[in-house]
Every structure is written in structure tokens, then in C-alpha cells.
Amino acid sequence: MKINRRKFMSASVVGGVAAAGMQGSAYAQSETVEANYAKLDAVLAKPLFKSELFSDPVIIESVELLKYERKFICRVRSKDGAVGHSVSHNTMNLLYPTFVNRIQPVFIGQDARRLDRLLDKALEFAFNYRLGGLGIGIPLATVEFAILDMMGRIAGKPVGQLIGEVHNTHIPVYQATEWREKPVKESVALIKAAVEKSKAQAVKIKVGALMFMTKDLDARGPVGRTEEIIPLIRETFGPDMALYSDANGYYKDVNDAIRVGKLLQKYNYSYFEEPVFFDWLEGTKQVADALSIPIAGGEQQHSMHAFRWLLANGGLDVVQPDHFYFGGLIRSLKAAHMGAAMGKTCIPHLSGGLGYLYMLHLVSAMPNAGPHVEFKGYENIPIECQTSSLRLENGKIKVPTGPGIGVDIDPDWIKKYHLVQDV
Numbered sequence: 182m183k184i185n186r187r188k189f190m191s192a193s194v195v196g197g198v199a200a201a202g203m204q205g206s207a208y209a210q211s212e213t214v215e216a217n218y219a220k221l222d223a224v225l226a227k228p229l230f231k232s233e234l235f236s237d238p239v240i241i242e243s244v245e246l247l248k249y250e251r252k253f254i255c256r257v258r259s260k261d262g263a264v265g266h267s268v269s270h271n272t273m274n275l276l277y278p279t280f281v282n283r284i285q286p287v288f289i290g291q292d293a294r295r296l297d298r299l300l301d302k303a304l305e306f307a308f309n310y311r312l313g314g315l316g317i318g319i320p321l322a323t324v325e326f327a328i329l330d331m332m333g334r335i336a337g338k339p340v341g342q343l344i345g346e347v348h349n350t351h352i353p354v355y356q357a358t359e360w361r362e363k364p365v366k367e368s369v370a371l372i373k374a375a376v377e378k379s380k381a382q383a384v385k386i387k388v389g390a391l392m393f394m395t396k397d398l399d400a401r402g403p404v405g406r407t408e409e410i411i412p413l414i415r416e417t418f419g420p421d422m423a424l425y426s427d428a429n430g431y432y433k434d435v436n437d438a439i440r441v442g443k444l445l446q447k448y449n450y451s452y453f454e455e456p457v458f459f460d461w462l463e464g465t466k467q468v469a470d471a472l473s474i475p476i477a478g479g480e481q482q483h484s485m486h487a488f489r490w491l492l493a494n495g496g497l498d499v500v501q502p503d504h505f506y507f508g509g510l511i512r513s514l515k516a517a518h519m520g521a522a523m524g525k526t527c528i529p530h531l532s533g534g535l536g537y538l539y540m541l542h543l544v545s546a547m548p549n550a551g552p553h554v555e556f557k558g559y560e561n562i563p564i565e566c567q568t569s570s571l572r573l574e575n576g577k578i579k580v581p582t583g584p585g586i587g588v589d590i591d592p593d594w595i596k597k598y599h600l601v602q603d604v
């Protein structure tokens with residue numbers, strides 16, 4: 182069973198199959214885990230930003246946070262006058278004092294070629310790591326995206342080429358869906374309509390409720406609803422549609438998660454996401470060990486070492502960092518590379534503003550991207566892109582190939598923004 186699960190979503194077979202084949206004794210198993218850690222640590226030790234593309238230092242002269250209504254833009258400038266922008270996540274509305282007081286000072290005056298080190302330094306600065314999760318991740322990602330945009334414009338290269346090799350130029354997406362609070366028939370109709378509209382060639386549905394602390398959302402309770410919708414969605418979309426499922430950490434009992442996982446296996450779903458609460462690493466592994474369906478997770482995860490543990494111990498088959506929450510593209514790509522070292526895939530979680538655009542660049546540089554990545558539609562942000570329609574065509578979106586992020590934000594829209602300071 183375990184071998185099937187691992188092979189299913191493997192982009193390569195480095196480590197994974199070998200690991201499964203060595204479980205004959207406790208000694209062999211622990212030896213394998215140690216070997217896994219050695220591979221993962223080799224990934225973590227390697228900086229990803231290609232400083233060699235820049236012969237001279239690129240000193241960051243200013244980092245500005247700009248605000249208009251509830252939206253935020255970051256603008257970075259080098260001493261030589263190069264400029265980069267990012268559009269932040271809407272949650273920055275809660276976090277901008279952290280950006281101004283805890284992130285800006287780390288980057289101003291520094292050589293942007295040391296970006297990997299600066300990201301680590303930003304987590305150390307003023308005990309920023311204590312802010313955990315998206316509290317520090319979103320501010321950090323916001324400045325990183327702007328710096329990568331600036332560096333790409335200097336080098337004349339898209340972001341993917343600054344942090345890796347371009348492995349994917351057109352990104353297949355799945356349709357993300359919600360509606361777990363609605364009756365089953367209404368949910369299925371809404372899911373069907375969303376897929377028909379986007380023409381995505383894969384879809385993810387919600388199973389269970391939302392996190393273990395929530396009450397049942399349906400009069401029949403999540404057990405009955407989940408058991409009804411899993412086969413119905415398969416019947417609705419037919420045997421060839423790629424189907425994914427997400428419990429959002431709902432199951433507080435491993436046995437409940439395993440029961441649902443077996444149903445997902447029966448109806449040929451391709452992965453089971455967050456079967457138990459995200460920080461319950463042993464529980465996640467217990468579910469993974471009992472099932473053949475690949476286990477996905479990572480959108481809430483802010484710890485690189487938690488990914489490391491889950492991967493080394495066979496608890497995770499699909500790595501899903503959120504590049505805003507997790508603090509940027511470089512940290513997310515490191516999580517993806519750790520997955521690759523174990524023969525696992527990566528399907529980043531998607532959130533916020535231009536999150537989909539940054540996701541395209543991230544996935545472009547992944548050697549182990551999953552068959553479809555997340556897509557949730559667009560927010561109304563005035564950008565122009567010369568190299569991609571940024572629209573779904575034949576189930577795929579083309580990654581922009583222009584320098585930096587590869588889009589220009591309407592300068593008149595930026596003029597509406599004012600500088601955030603002294604907060």
C-alpha cells in the first residue's frame with residue numbers, strides 16, 4: 182500500500198521507493214530516515230538565489246510600503262535606480278506595522294544578491310520568528326517578491342530563472358471549490374458550474390468540515406455529507422477527471438481520517454489534503470501509513486523543520502507551502518526541493534492578491550510540480566503583461582517570460598497609494 186502511495190505522485194523515484202522497500206526491520210527503517218535527513222539537509226544548505234548573475238553589488242536603497250484603501254504595494258529601489266514592485270496580500274492590513282518596523286530595517290542598505298541570507302536574517306531580527314506563520318510570512322514575502330521583481334529587471338530574466346531552472350512554461354491548474362456548508366446537491370451544482378466556467382481539467386472538493394474545532398456544518402453532520410459527496414462528484418465528472426480532496430485538518434481522530442481516506446481511494450481521488458490538524462505531525466504520518474492515497478499538506482505550515490520531519494518520516498506525499506504565508510518564493514521552493522529529494526511532488530497553496538502570478542513563477546522553477554496546481558480566479562488589480570494572457574487556456578496558464586514578475590502595474594493606480602510610515 183505504502184509503495185503505491187509514494188509512487189503515485191512521484192516526479193522522480195529518488196529515495197521514496199527505496200525507503201518503502203527497506204522497512205523489514207527497525208534498524209533498516211531508522212537508517213533510511215537518517216539517510217532522508219541527510220538528503221533534506223543538503224537541500225536546505227544550498228542557497229537558491231543566483232547571485233552569480235550579478236557581477237556588482239545591488240544595494241537596496243529604499244523599501245517602501247504603500248497603502249490605498251485596504252491594499253498594499255511594496256516598492257524597492259536600488260542605489261543605481263532599479264525598481265521592483267509587489268502587490269501584497271489583503272491580510273497586510275493587519276500586519277503593516279510588522280513590515281515597517283521589523284522587515285524594512287533588515288533589507289535597507291543590504292546587497293540584494295544575498296537574498297537567501299537576508300530572508301534568514303529577517304526571521305532572526307528582533308525575534309521575528311516568534312510572530313510565526315503568516316504574521317511574519319506575509320510581510321517577508323511582500324518584500325521578497327518586490328526584490329525579485331527588481332533583480333529580474335536588472336538581469337533581464339523572469340523570476341524563475343533567478344531562483345532555479347525553468348522546468349514548466351505553461352501551468353495546468355485545478356479548480357478550487359468551497360461550499361462545504363451547503364447541502365450536497367447544491368454544492369455539486371456549484372462545483373460543476375465553476376469547472377464549466379474555468380474549463381479546468383481537475384477539481385478539488387472539500388470533505389469533512391473545517392478544522393477540528395468547528396461544529397458540524399450540515400444537518401446530517403460531516404460524516405454523512407462527506408460519504409455522499411465523494412462518490413457523487415466522481416459520478417458527476419466521470420472516471421477520467423483528476424479529483425482532489427481537502428479536509429482542512431478536520432478529523433480529530435486518525436481512524437475517522439483513515440475511513441474517509443479509504444473512501445477517497447475507492448473512488449480514485451488523487452490526494453487527501455490535511456486529513457488532521459496541520460501541526461499534528463505524528464497523526465498525519467499515521468494516516469499516511471494506513472492509506473495508499475497520497476497525503477497532501479503544508480498551507481498552514483510555517484516551519485521548515487516540520488516539512489523536513491514529515492518528508493523524512495514518510496508523512497507527506499504532496500508538499501503545499503503557501504508562498505505568502507511561508508515567507509516567499511525562495512523558502513517555498515526550498516520546501517519543494519526537499520519534496521523532490523524524497524521523490525515527492527509540490528502543489529503550492531494559493532492565497533491573496535497577485536498570489537496566482539507569484540505562484541506561476543514558483544511552479545515554473547519546480548522540478549517536481551504536481552499535475553495541476555491551485556487556481557481560485559482573479560482579483561481586480563490593474564496589470565499589463567506582454568508575454569502571457571494570464572488566462573486559463575486549454576486548462577493551463579502561461580508563465581510570463583518578461584523580466585522580474587513579468588507584469589507592469591498601472592502607474593496611475595500606484596499614484597493613488599500613499600507611503601506608510603511611523604506606525
Ligand SMILES: [Mg+2]
Nearest residue numbers: 427429454480
Ligand atoms: Mg487546503
